[in-house]
Amino acid sequence: MTRLIAAAILCVMLAGCGGKSAGLRLDEAGRVLETSPDSALLILEGVSEEELRGDELKARYALLKSMALDKNYIDATDFDILRPAMEYFANHGKPDEKMRTLYYQGRIYQNRGEPDEALNSFAEALTVKSVTDSATMARAYIAMAVIYLDAYNPEALAESASRAAEIYGRLGDEDRQLDALARALTGRVILKERVRADSLVAEMRRVAGSDPGLRSRIWPDITNYMVAFGTEAELRALLQEAETRRGVLTDLEKLNIAECHLRLGDSDEALRWLDATDGNDGSVTPLGYLASKVAILECNRRYKEALEAHTAFADSIAGRELATFERNQRLNEKRHRLEIAALESAARRQTTLLGGLGAGALALALIIWLYGRSRIARSRRELAEKDRDKAELELAKQRLEAENLATRVERLESESTALKALLDTRDELAAPVEAAIRERIELLNALLARDLTANEGYAKPYNEWVSRMANDRETFMNSTRLAFKASHPRFIEYLEERGLSESEINYLCLYAIGLRGKEVGEYIRLKRHYNISSVIRRKLGIDEHETNIGIYARRLMKQM
Numbered sequence: 001m002t003r004l005i006a007a008a009i010l011c012v013m014l015a016g017c018g019g020k021s022a023g024l025r026l027d028e029a030g031r032v033l034e035t036s037p038d039s040a041l042l043i044l045e046g047v048s049e050e051e052l053r054g055d056e057l058k059a060r061y062a063l064l065k066s067m068a069l070d071k072n073y074i075d076a077t078d079f080d081i082l083r084p085a086m087e088y089f090a091n092h093g094k095p096d097e098k099m100r101t102l103y104y105q106g107r108i109y110q111n112r113g114e115p116d117e118a119l120n121s122f123a124e125a126l127t128v129k130s131v132t133d134s135a136t137m138a139r140a141y142i143a144m145a146v147i148y149l150d151a152y153n154p155e156a157l158a159e160s161a162s163r164a165a166e167i168y169g170r171l172g173d174e175d176r177q178l179d180a181l182a183r184a185l186t187g188r189v190i191l192k193e194r195v196r197a198d199s200l201v202a203e204m205r206r207v208a209g210s211d212p213g214l215r216s217r218i219w220p221d222i223t224n225y226m227v228a229f230g231t232e233a234e235l236r237a238l239l240q241e242a243e244t245r246r247g248v249l250t251d252l253e254k255l256n257i258a259e260c261h262l263r264l265g266d267s268d269e270a271l272r273w274l275d276a277t278d279g280n281d282g283s284v285t286p287l288g289y290l291a292s293k294v295a296i297l298e299c300n301r302r303y304k305e306a307l308e309a310h311t312a313f314a315d316s317i318a319g320r321e322l323a324t325f326e327r328n329q330r331l332n333e334k335r336h337r338l339e340i341a342a343l344e345s346a347a348r349r350q351t352t353l354l355g356g357l358g359a360g361a362l363a364l365a366l367i368i369w370l371y372g373r374s375r376i377a378r379s380r381r382e383l384a385e386k387d388r389d390k391a392e393l394e395l396a397k398q399r400l401e402a403e404n405l406a407t408r409v410e411r412l413e414s415e416s417t418a419l420k421a422l423l424d425t426r427d428e429l430a431a432p433v434e435a436a437i438r439e440r441i442e443l444l445n446a447l448l449a450r451d452l453t454a455n456e457g458y459a460k461p462y463n464e465w466v467s468r469m470a471n472d473r474e475t476f477m478n479s480t481r482l483a484f485k486a487s488h489p490r491f492i493e494y495l496e497e498r499g500l501s502e503s504e505i506n507y508l509c510l511y512a513i514g515l516r517g518k519e520v521g522e523y524i525r526l527k528r529h530y531n532i533s534s535v536i537r538r539k540l541g542i543d544e545h546e547t548n549i550g551i552y553a554r555r556l557m558k559q560m
Helices: 002-018 020-031 037-045 055-071 083-088 093-113 115-125 135-151 154-171 174-190 192-208 212-227 234-244 251-263 267-275 286-299 302-356 359-425 431-453 456-471 474-485 487-496 502-512 517-524 530-540 549-559
Strands: none
Touching: 020 037, 037 055, 037 474, 055 083, 055 093, 083 093, 083 154, 093 115, 093 135, 115 135, 135 154, 135 174, 154 174, 174 192, 174 212, 192 212, 212 234, 234 251, 234 302, 251 267, 251 286, 267 286, 359 530, 474 487, 474 502, 487 502, 502 517, 502 530, 502 549, 530 549
16 A cells, blocks of 8 residues: 555656746656655656757756666666766866766776775765765765775775765764764774774763663674673673574674683584584675685684685685786776876877977977977886786786696595485485486586696586576576476476565575575575565565575475
């Protein structure tokens, strides 16, 4: 009933906008943008290109459309829509419009995977004077904090998040203020700054007050803080509270509890909590998990596994540093090329301008031209040096790959051996599942042959399989569902009886074959695929926090 009323109100709003000018409809979209971004997007889509007369109106439309897309969780990766606003508000319009344009320019860079360009846009947005849109300023600080966390820059992370928290506090937005304070606390904990961390925790507790919902939200961050700085008594009190929350703990909270046990000297219990994290909820970063795993395994004298975890951690760090270096290298190369192009253009203009003057002017022009050429030559030498550095980096990368060859071979052999043992010891495997396992073993053998002989030809079946799966994901998901229908028909019938669509059954089958939540999200290329998970949970009658959907799917398949 509520949805029908909302739809009726929206229809009335759109009908009322129908006879208005484009400018008035843009005003209407701007008024409802924060509270009803979906309605704002519908209003904007009703404005035709022919109605947008003049650069200012086109710029306003471009900015509002970019804002509406972002607030509706539609991530833009090109500047086609925003470009009129970028060109116009760079020199015209109100300060708020210029600041918002720079912010959403940064969001597009962020969506494109270009964090350095995104940071530049956010920083420029925050330098605009006389702005009144405090909420967008706070969003810019939060966006910068997200980038600093990914780049492992805890000092900048804490500073940016603290500034956002101050603004949200003035706006009275407690939810976002708590989120910003939590990000700032993460930075201070990483830096081991106890005094500043104490003040942030006190502020978080003040904002949360006695509200049980808000206090529950900050509990994971308080747990992280306690693990770093808590006394023995505080840690034991924390463990008692964790037992009461066992059924709703995230992987990050479980990992914090594991480290809490480790600090208290109970390595067995720490290992038990570590094993309880399955990485399905996305709350734990791979680096954070591996760092805790190394320490816990060492304390349990499982040195071989600890060494493997440490190697994986070191590889991840090296990969991140390599990616950062290469990104900076590309930016430097781009900057040098732009400088060369600008100098060459200036030299050509100066030569043309002074070419018709007298002997004295000609001599002066020649001096200027020679100076420009010397600058170009110097810039080219610098670019050549950068190219040499890049070549040296590539050699270092090849050496690193060679060092990791033995580890990769061992892992391939281990997985192949385990799958072969599974076929030898389990007779009850359904034919489609057995076929999938045998295909996997063949692919592993191909990869193993490639690593042992450095011959890419042996890995051709694997490469072809990856290419086929990447180009036809829908066919693969349908074939997986049909395979389950053949091997576990009652499982599929049960899902159909509960009202699940084919696409939802396909989604659940990905969990049934063993994929985790993050892998499923990457596979179907939907960042917010957890919305699908929520719909499936409602249809199957699963409580939101009752169980992991992957575990549920595999258990249901076995029961059927």
